[in-house]
Amino acid sequence: MRSLVLAAVAVGFAAPLRAADPPTHQIPYRLTDTKHVLVRAKLNGQGPFNFILDTGAPAVFVPKVVAKKIGLKVDGKGWGSFDQFELEGGVTVPKTRCRVEDLFQLEGMNGMGLAGVELHGVIGANVLARFKITYDFTADKLTFVTLDYNPPDPKGLGGKGGQGGLEVIGPVMKMMAGFMGIKPNFTVAPVGFLGIDADAKKGGVFVTKVFPDGPADKAGIKVGDKLDTVRSNSLDELRDLTRELAKTTAGQRIKVEIVRDGKTQTLNVKLGGGL
Amino acid sequence: MTTKRILFGLLVAVTATAVAPAQDGGKKEPTAKPVVVGMEMLPSRHFVVRAKINGEGPYRFILDTGAPITLINNRVGKKAGLTKKGGGGLFGGMNSVPVKTLEIGGVIAKDSMAVVMDHPTVKAISDAFERDGGPIDGIIGFPFFAKFAMTVDYQKKELTLTPNGYQPGDYMQDLMKNLMNSDALNKPRTVMVGALWGFEVGKEANDEKDGVTLLKVYAGTPAAKAGLKAGDRLLTLDGRWTDTVGDATIAASLVKPGKPAELKLTRAGKELKATVTPVKGY
16 A cells, blocks of 8 residues: 555656657557557547557548447548547547548458457548657557647549559458458457466476465465476476466366475366456 | 548558568668658658668658558569569469668668569559659558667658667568468457466446456555555556456556556545556466
């Protein structure tokens, strides 16, 4: 409790930025399996929705289903406007225009689950231009420096178009996904939790810590036990433990063989949902 | 009827799924000085940079953070000695080839992969704007810019590149693996957190409020030491929203053991902040 209060106080007294410094934000991101830069945004307070940062897009794009979900008014030309566009990490852009359109790129990737996460839209120039953004994939955040800049609206290409005739690809990909038996599941859950720490030493992997009342504790695992096998696979290194746990889910029962005082015991561990 | 024609950033992601694996054996550049490169902005709000391919050029390319591959049209591909391999695949004729050097403003990426093809959207943009500065010959995507800390400044129309040693990896191969393993795509994703925090979170199906609830805080863990309690509502972890168990899991998985992270919580209606340093654990 004490450190919680201390932390709260420390934050309260953080040194103010110099007046001359433009506001800088650390924006959480992750790379999708398709190597897109994913950030999350709440639209008029709803969401979060998953967006890709895309200098190849002239504006924010959301599909019709998202527009409907948040009750966005769309004009006759397919444009809407968010009163509040809030990026995860604390950047809020007021009055953000957005294009309401189903993008074949997103439809295709979502149909097959290729990105490993459901993609809801893209963030293009009308928002990106308001910040000086640093992309560095060796860091876990993007840096957004607010610019005093409101970019002009984009101009079209003239002539005929659409999405270069490629709008059909999304539906094709969806159909292929059907043929291949893919019905993507975007739910995320943690792997099973043991509640221990362990180290690899000569002769195997040994338990160095058991947290009271955790799944391992309840199953009778003790500090000093050698983890001989997990899920019937023997452990030589810590990554073997990681590998076995990676295949588990919370609530699952797994077999763990330990060696204590030279004797092997088989324990049945009900994995927890802890982080 | 304007901008709908010009969005193309993500398209490559989809069309490229049938392309051969894009190996990217780029090495860390020895110099790590930032280089500032001027960019040109098209009326369509696309940035154009001038790039030399295998020493040829410079040619004009669109810088696209939404493109997981680099795209070079056939004309420039031929001049730079990039030979297309045989066709095949879902969108036949698309294959990635290694580019020995891709240079922008003196910054060189070695051995990055690119796909050589005439892309209809690139051509549409080129046709619309080539009168003002010549043709546009492709897209600079992830295999190039991921090797740098890259700052994009729309106001100054400047790109700042600093080599960062990041290896873009071989995402195409991962994609193909994913596709071959449709079983895994159909199941919920389990995420290895990789550090031990010491709490369990949950949320009822009909709970629409922000955050997740701490169901349990294990004694002796970093969470317990930081004063977290069962019943606390966790709103953010390391700046990431935690509105579902999955979100909290992902946020927790992105912090390495030993690195302090700030958590925003509410307890009995009051907002609290806590710093938790997760430890190694399982």
